Amino acid sequence: MVTRRDALKLSLGAGLSLAMPGALLAQAAQSPMLTRVIPSSGQRIPVVGLGSSATFSKTAGENASALHEVLRTLVEQGGAVFDTAPSYGASEEVAGRAVQDLGIADRVFWATKVNVAGRGADAKADPAQARAQIETSFSRLGRDTIDLIQVHNLGDVPTQLGILKELKADKRVRYTGVTSTSKPAYPQLIEIMRNEPLDFIGVDYAIDNRDVEETILPLAAERGIGVLVYAPFGRTRLWERVGDRKVPDWASEFDAATWGQFFLKFVLSHPAVTSVTPATSRASNLVDNLTAGRGRLPDAEQRRRMIAFIEELPAAT
Known part of the structure; x- marks a missing residue:
C-alpha cells in the first residue's frame, strides 16, 4: 500500500515532500484560504479543516503531545474546522486539552457529535445518557458554546436531535445536524433533510464515491443545509x-500539485460542499491538505477529466 508519505514524495507538482516542509509552507502562503458560507447563518468558514478519526485517533491514544503541532498548524495555516466525536477514542479529549494549552480554543470551529443509541435502525437513545455525553464534550473543550453538534450515524434522530434543538435554543450550540457515511442509510438521511431544520449534514464523498451527488448534495443546496465531507481519500x-503514479501535468490548471490536493479539490469543486475534514496526525500532511483550499478549483469539464483519469486506473483491492 502506498502511504501518504510515499504519495507526497512521488508527487510531481512543485516537488513537495515531507523532507521539504518549507516548500509546503511557501506554497500554502501564495494565496488565501477559500471560505464558504454556512447557509443558515451567513458565517464563512474555511473550506478545508481537520478530522480526528483514523490516524489522529490512534495517535491521540498513544502520543497526545504529537497532536499539538497538528492543531497549531490548523489555525496558523488558515484552517478552523475541527471535526471529532466521542466515539473517536481519545481524539475529542486530547484535542480539547491541546487547544486550551495552545491558547487557540477560540480560533477553532469545533464540530463534534452525539450518539448513545445502539446499532440498528430501531435503536433508541437514553436522553439522560445523550445529555451526559454532550456535557462531557463541553467540559473537554472548556467552552460555554460549541459551534456544531451533529447526531452521529443517524442514531435515534428524534430523541438526540430534539436535545440538540433545545441546546441551540439555549444558545449553547450554534449549529445542529446529522451525519451518515452509510449508503443504505441515505434514504433516511434524505427524509430527515426534507423534514428537519438542519444547519449541517456530514457525509462521505470522494472522486470515486459520488453517490451523494445524485440527491443529497442538490437537496442540501435547495434546503440551505451546510455540508461537511468525510473520507475524501476513501x-x-x-x-x-x-x-x-505522478499527478497529471494538467492538474496545474486548478493549482493541484499533489494527489492530496487533487482529491480534495475535486470534492471542494462541488458548490454544495461547505468544508472537507480529512483526518491526519502529521502537520506536513495537514499543510498539504489545507493548500487544496487555496487557488483555483476545477470547473465542470476538469471534474469530468479527473473522474475519467481515476476510473481508468485499476480499483484498489
Whole structure:
C-alpha cells in the first residue's frame, strides 16, 4: 500500500515532500484560504479543516503531545474546522486539552457529535445518557458554546436531535445536524433533510464515491443545509489506487500539485460542499491538505477529466 508519505514524495507538482516542509509552507502562503458560507447563518468558514478519526485517533491514544503541532498548524495555516466525536477514542479529549494549552480554543470551529443509541435502525437513545455525553464534550473543550453538534450515524434522530434543538435554543450550540457515511442509510438521511431544520449534514464523498451527488448534495443546496465531507481519500483507497503514479501535468490548471490536493479539490469543486475534514496526525500532511483550499478549483469539464483519469486506473483491492 502506498502511504501518504510515499504519495507526497512521488508527487510531481512543485516537488513537495515531507523532507521539504518549507516548500509546503511557501506554497500554502501564495494565496488565501477559500471560505464558504454556512447557509443558515451567513458565517464563512474555511473550506478545508481537520478530522480526528483514523490516524489522529490512534495517535491521540498513544502520543497526545504529537497532536499539538497538528492543531497549531490548523489555525496558523488558515484552517478552523475541527471535526471529532466521542466515539473517536481519545481524539475529542486530547484535542480539547491541546487547544486550551495552545491558547487557540477560540480560533477553532469545533464540530463534534452525539450518539448513545445502539446499532440498528430501531435503536433508541437514553436522553439522560445523550445529555451526559454532550456535557462531557463541553467540559473537554472548556467552552460555554460549541459551534456544531451533529447526531452521529443517524442514531435515534428524534430523541438526540430534539436535545440538540433545545441546546441551540439555549444558545449553547450554534449549529445542529446529522451525519451518515452509510449508503443504505441515505434514504433516511434524505427524509430527515426534507423534514428537519438542519444547519449541517456530514457525509462521505470522494472522486470515486459520488453517490451523494445524485440527491443529497442538490437537496442540501435547495434546503440551505451546510455540508461537511468525510473520507475524501476513501480512507486509504485512493492512495492505493494511484500508487506511484505522478499527478497529471494538467492538474496545474486548478493549482493541484499533489494527489492530496487533487482529491480534495475535486470534492471542494462541488458548490454544495461547505468544508472537507480529512483526518491526519502529521502537520506536513495537514499543510498539504489545507493548500487544496487555496487557488483555483476545477470547473465542470476538469471534474469530468479527473473522474475519467481515476476510473481508468485499476480499483484498489
